[in-house]
Amino acid sequence: MAENEEVSGVEIELEHVTKRYPGTRTPAVDDFSMVVPAGKIVVFVGPSGCGKTTTMRMINRLIEPTSGRITIGGDDALKLDVDTLRRRIGYAIQQAGLFPHFTVAQNIAVVPGLLGWDKKKVNDRVEEMMDLVGLDPADFRDRFPRQLSGGQQQRVGVARALAADPPVLLMDEPFGAVDPITRGNLQDELLRLQTELKKTIVFVTHDFDEAVKLGDKIAVLGNQSTILQYDTPEAILANPADDTVAGFVGAGASLKQLTLLRVRDVELQQDALTVTDDETPASVREKLQSSRKHFALVLDARRRPTRWVHVRELTSATSLANLGKPLRDVVSLQSTLQDALEAMLAEGGSVPVTGARGEYAGTIQLDTVIATIQQLREEHTNDEEVPA
Incomplete structure (x- = not known):
C-alpha cells in the first residue's frame, strides 16, 4: 500500500497479555505481545487449541484478559465500557452467526441501530x-438467512461487521464452513474490500494457505499462543523460523509462491469478444463471425461477466436471455495465481477476470500462469545454487 493512501484502521498493541482460567495449572495464553499495524491484515495461524481464538477475543473482550494491556488506536481497551468497545470493532465468525428471525437488512442494521x-x-x-x-x-x-447460501450468509456477516464503519475487524475462521470454490471467492471479496476500506483486520485460521493468501503479516502460533514466527508471508515461506513453522509451510514451498502473486501482477488478455444482455442474437452472431471466434462473453448491465455463449446457440434464438453456459468460476484482480489455475481447470480454458466492483477486466490464460510457474522454479533453482 502506498504511503499516501488513507488508512481507516488503527494500530492494535497487545503487551504481555495472559489468560488463565480458574482451576487450570497452565495459562491458555501466556505473555503474548504483538503490534498489529494500522490498515493491515494480520493472520493468526496455528493448530486447534493453541489459543489463537482466545487471543483474538481478548481484543474485543469477549474474553477478559487475566493480565496485560491492550490498546486500540492508543486507547486502553480494558478501561473502555465494553459495549462501547465492541461497537468500535467489527466481528465476523464461522457460519456468519446471523439472527435467524431478522431479514438481511435487519441483520446488517443491528449496530447502526x-x-x-x-x-x-x-x-x-x-x-x-x-x-x-x-x-x-x-x-x-428482505430475505431471511435460511433463504441464503452459505457464501451469501458469510457476505451478510461481513456487511454486518462493517456496517458501523469500525476501524478494526476481527474474523474468526469466517470462511471455514463453505465449499472450496465459495471460500476462494469470499477470500477474494475480502481482499477487494480491504483495498477500498483499509481496516485493521485480525483473522484467525488453521489453514496456512489461507494465511498466505490473505495476510500482510502472519503470526504462526504454538501452544499458549507462543509466537513462533511473525513476519510477511514471503519471509515465512522463504525462511521458516524452526521445524514447527516449516511443518506448517509443508511441502512444495516454491509452488506456494503462486499464492503470493496476484492476478493483477500478470498481463491480462483483451481478446475475448464481449457483448451485453440487451444485444440481439443476430448481432452477436455477426460479431463472432467477423472476428472468427466461436464464443462471446456476456456482460450484465454493470459490465459483470455472467456466461459464455457459443455461436451455434444463436442461430434460432430471439433473445440472449438464458442462452449460454453460466460461468462456474470467475477470478478477480485480487485472486492468487493458484486460484486462477484452479479456475482454469474447472472452466477448461481461459477465465474472465473482474475488477474492484465485479466489472470485466480481461481474461487470464493458462500459458501466462505456466510461464510464471516456470520463472518461479528457475528463480528458486538459482537461489539454491548460490553458495552461502
Whole structure:
C-alpha cells in the first residue's frame, strides 16, 4: 500500500497479555505481545487449541484478559465500557452467526441501530454495504438467512461487521464452513474490500494457505499462543523460523509462491469478444463471425461477466436471455495465481477476470500462469545454487 493512501484502521498493541482460567495449572495464553499495524491484515495461524481464538477475543473482550494491556488506536481497551468497545470493532465468525428471525437488512442494521442512527441513514448504509459485498439490495434485503447460501450468509456477516464503519475487524475462521470454490471467492471479496476500506483486520485460521493468501503479516502460533514466527508471508515461506513453522509451510514451498502473486501482477488478455444482455442474437452472431471466434462473453448491465455463449446457440434464438453456459468460476484482480489455475481447470480454458466492483477486466490464460510457474522454479533453482 502506498504511503499516501488513507488508512481507516488503527494500530492494535497487545503487551504481555495472559489468560488463565480458574482451576487450570497452565495459562491458555501466556505473555503474548504483538503490534498489529494500522490498515493491515494480520493472520493468526496455528493448530486447534493453541489459543489463537482466545487471543483474538481478548481484543474485543469477549474474553477478559487475566493480565496485560491492550490498546486500540492508543486507547486502553480494558478501561473502555465494553459495549462501547465492541461497537468500535467489527466481528465476523464461522457460519456468519446471523439472527435467524431478522431479514438481511435487519441483520446488517443491528449496530447502526444500537448507535442511534436515524432510519434514513441506517437504510442508506444497509444498501451501501450490500452493494459493497456484492448482494443486490432489491433481491436480498428482505430475505431471511435460511433463504441464503452459505457464501451469501458469510457476505451478510461481513456487511454486518462493517456496517458501523469500525476501524478494526476481527474474523474468526469466517470462511471455514463453505465449499472450496465459495471460500476462494469470499477470500477474494475480502481482499477487494480491504483495498477500498483499509481496516485493521485480525483473522484467525488453521489453514496456512489461507494465511498466505490473505495476510500482510502472519503470526504462526504454538501452544499458549507462543509466537513462533511473525513476519510477511514471503519471509515465512522463504525462511521458516524452526521445524514447527516449516511443518506448517509443508511441502512444495516454491509452488506456494503462486499464492503470493496476484492476478493483477500478470498481463491480462483483451481478446475475448464481449457483448451485453440487451444485444440481439443476430448481432452477436455477426460479431463472432467477423472476428472468427466461436464464443462471446456476456456482460450484465454493470459490465459483470455472467456466461459464455457459443455461436451455434444463436442461430434460432430471439433473445440472449438464458442462452449460454453460466460461468462456474470467475477470478478477480485480487485472486492468487493458484486460484486462477484452479479456475482454469474447472472452466477448461481461459477465465474472465473482474475488477474492484465485479466489472470485466480481461481474461487470464493458462500459458501466462505456466510461464510464471516456470520463472518461479528457475528463480528458486538459482537461489539454491548460490553458495552461502
